[in-house]
Amino acid sequence: MHTQLVKPKHTNTDFEVRSLDELQTEHTQKESLLSYGKFLIMGILFGIILVKSEVISWYRIQEMFRLQSFHMFGVIGSAVVTGILSILIIKKFNIKTIKGENIELPTKQFNKGQIYGGLIFGFGWAITGACPGPLFAQIGSGFSVLIITLLSAVAGTWFYGLLREKLPH
Amino acid sequence: MIEFLKQPWAWYVAGPLIGLMVPALLILGNKTLGISSSLRHVCAACIPAKIPFFHYDWKKEAWNLVFVAGIILGAFLVAAFFNNPNPVNINPKLVSELNGYGITDQHSLLPEQLFNWQQLLTIKGLFFLVFGGLLVGFGTRYAGGCTSGHAIMGLSNLQLPSLIATISFMVGGFIMANLILPYILKL
Numbered sequence: 071m072h073t074q075l076v077k078p079k080h081t082n083t084d085f086e087v088r089s090l091d092e093l094q095t096e097h098t099q100k101e102s103l104l105s106y107g108k109f110l111i112m113g114i115l116f117g118i119i120l121v122k123s124e125v126i127s128w129y130r131i132q133e134m135f136r137l138q139s140f141h142m143f144g145v146i147g148s149a150v151v152t153g154i155l156s157i158l159i160i161k162k163f164n165i166k167t168i169k170g171e172n173i174e175l176p177t178k179q180f181n182k183g184q185i186y187g188g189l190i191f192g193f194g195w196a197i198t199g200a201c202p203g204p205l206f207a208q209i210g211s212g213f214s215v216l217i218i219t220l221l222s223a224v225a226g227t228w229f230y231g232l233l234r235e236k237l238p239h
Numbered sequence: 240m241i242e243f244l245k246q247p248w249a250w251y252v253a254g255p256l257i258g259l260m261v262p263a264l265l266i267l268g269n270k271t272l273g274i275s276s277s278l279r280h281v282c283a284a285c286i287p288a289k290i291p292f293f294h295y296d297w298k299k300e301a302w303n304l305v306f307v308a309g310i311i312l313g314a315f316l317v318a319a320f321f322n323n324p325n326p327v328n329i330n331p332k333l334v335s336e337l338n339g340y341g342i343t344d345q346h347s348l349l350p351e352q353l354f355n356w357q358q359l360l361t362i363k364g365l366f367f368l369v370f371g372g373l374l375v376g377f378g379t380r381y382a383g384g385c386t387s388g389h390a391i392m393g394l395s396n397l398q399l400p401s402l403i404a405t406i407s408f409m410v411g412g413f414i415m416a417n418l419i420l421p422y423i424l425k426l
Contacts, residue, residue: 128353
């Protein structure tokens with residue numbers, strides 16, 4: 071099954087836009103207005119967790135990169151362990167989505183962008199103390215000036231799109 | 240009860256809850272956790288220009304924008320009703336280092352002496368608020384994901400590229416925080 075959508079000129083390096091995947095199933099369909107509600111609720115829960123765990127704190131990020139606190143490593147580590155176990159359980163018991171579809175997990179291919187882009191993001195993470203999720207949470211917590219940082223991140227994404235064909239991948 | 244809810248959560252409470260976002264989104268609609276992709280959707284929706292990378296049907300990914308709107312709302316709810324009134328419990332070594340740069344106020348989650356509208360007009364403010372944001376946006380898309388998409392979702396699915404990306408995030412962060420930021424903070 072091939073999609074009729076306009077595809078990027080060269081191979082896919084971004085596996086997060088799943089409507090561009092070859093395999094077209096539920097995740098590629100537009101959701102009904104009502105079904106967005108469940109993702110809004112999940113987002114609200116995620117926002118609450120991000121603030122209560124203080125992972126949106128610039129101080130916590132500085133501690134992490136200076137190896138002065140276990141907190142961030144504990145949060146990320148236990149999140150990954152929980153995620154790994156969850157996916158093992160989903161696979162083992164062939165758990166379906168609430169609509170009865172098979173759960174599909176994208177396989178990612180290596181490209182050099184994961185190293186270069188990863189390093190660049192790491193620089194930005196240490197400066198702003200925020201990865202994209204916490205950035206939204208910081209704004210919601212009332213740090214209004216971070217709207218500028220969010221707009222800058224959108225601009226950064228746009229510049230990547232502009233320069234993409236010229237960058238090593 | 241309210242007092243209890245105002246306390247910050249330990250890593251072993253928050254981490255597993257974040258991890259549970261992975262199966263929850265998969266089961267609710269075959270969605271993979273990933274936040275930075277929302278920035279690409281914003282570009283695709285608002286400023287696609289003639290860049291092929293931004294020409295796709297972003298409406299099919301609109302759940303992701305709804306999800307980040309939820310994050311803003313969730314954070315707002317905490318700030319409005321369950322905010323921790325105490326200062327952040329920071330390692331004393333970091334406190335004394337920051338004091339050396341004139342960052343002395345630790346009563347909220349971010350140093351307000353760095354992150355405020357007045358700072359925006361200074362070199363330091365431009366560096367922290369604008370340049371940092373540019374790197375976050377450029378780097379996450381170049382890497383194909385951020386902490387949620389690679390470090391949480393990708394590692395949960397045992398993807399080697401995500402491990403490579405996560406290690407790169409950490410190396411970049413260590414270099415910036417230890418070797419470069421001290422000079423910027425002294426400005």
